[in-house]
Amino acid sequence: MSKEAEAELAHLKMALSYLIGLLEEGSLVPRYHEATRREIGDVLGHLMVKVAGLPEGVPDNLVQATAVRAIVEAADKHNLAEQEKRAEDLARHMREAEAGASIHGHILGAWEQVAGSDMEYQATCTRCGGFVYVSHTNIYNLLLDSCERL
Helix, strand or coil: CCHHHHHHHHHHHHHHHHHHHHHHHCCCCCCCCHHHHHHHHHHHHHHHHHHHCCCCCCCHHHHHHHHHHHHHHHHHHHHHHHHHHHHHHHHHHHHHHHHHHHHCCCCECCCEECCCCCCEEEEEECCCCCEEEEECCCEEEECCCCCCCC
16 A cells, blocks of 8 residues: 555544534534434444454455444444344333332233234233323323222
């Protein structure tokens, strides 16, 4: 690789690193949603690592495939983080529903997954038959204000 090409590559790497930092920090691009900025930054970071490992003289189509792999990896990372957050929110809603039910004298049975959904559960009071439904976004409390055995 010529000195000119090496200098151009070094400048490009520095500019991309700086751009990634700006995207993560966000003050120069406040109109972009934070998750979007992070995902674009992740794509660029993956791309830099993958391109650095390519041998000289690689055909353009393989370089393009490397870019696609960088996008897919960043999307996978983003999706995993979103799934973890939804699972944490679901667990928190379950705890809140259990606490609220016990304050009013309800005894909830086991949580049952709602058919057709992996992030929705319901539990029934073993004494009065009322129930509470939770998802990662909401709690729907269909329990009486005080538990009365039916």
